[in-house]
Amino acid sequence: MISNDMTWYMIIISAVLINNIILIRFLALCSFFGVSNKLETSIGMGMAVIFVIVIAGAASWLLWHYLLLPLKLEYLRTAAFILVIAGLVQFLEMYMRKAMPALYHAMGIYLPLITTNCAVLAVALLVVDYNLGFINTLIYSVSVPVGYTLSIILFAGIRERIDIAPIPKFLKGYPIIFITASMMSMAFLGFSHLFGL
Secondary structure (H helix, E strand, C coil), rough: CCCCCCCCHHHHHHHHHHHCCCCCEEEHHHHHHHHHHHHHHHHHHHHHHHHHHHHHHHHHHHHHHHHCCCCCCCHHHHHHHHHHHHHHHHHHHHHHHHHHHHHHHHHHHCCCCHHHHHHHHHHHHHHHCCCCCCCHHHHHHHHHHHHHHHHHHHHHHHHHHHHHHHCCCHHCHHHHHHHHHHHHHHHHHHCCCCCCC
């Protein structure tokens, strides 16, 4: 649980390691398994997710505190946050198509899927649920995708090693990938008692 009385470094450690969005909360698994077969693509996806989540977290906080709450439209928060996220991803997709066409094609269908990436919506909803101030919202909105990026890059590096490793035939492909992801998740559980969080 994140709160306003936590210091900035505790928010960062909690979001990156203790409550990692992929390995502990089990959100954003489609892109985690789909894009992590190459390190370069994983880095690109991580950077795209960082950009979208930071902007979406800040925009959602502003939308919640300056529009939805004053107008008593709290019931529209999920729909409003999804519209903000969809707009941001469209902007990012147009930019990447023009400025980074190789990365745009390497990411394939997973780039537009950031729109429906549950981690992006989860951060937008969590900053409201945790009742964070704007600065702590920004810190949390940066820390969660950094944890996502750390996880997907580590996983991509492991997958590249697995591809050349002598693995029994019945474990090749998704069985060894799921086993590896579960072992990474257990490793991240080791951080669960840092600072008593």
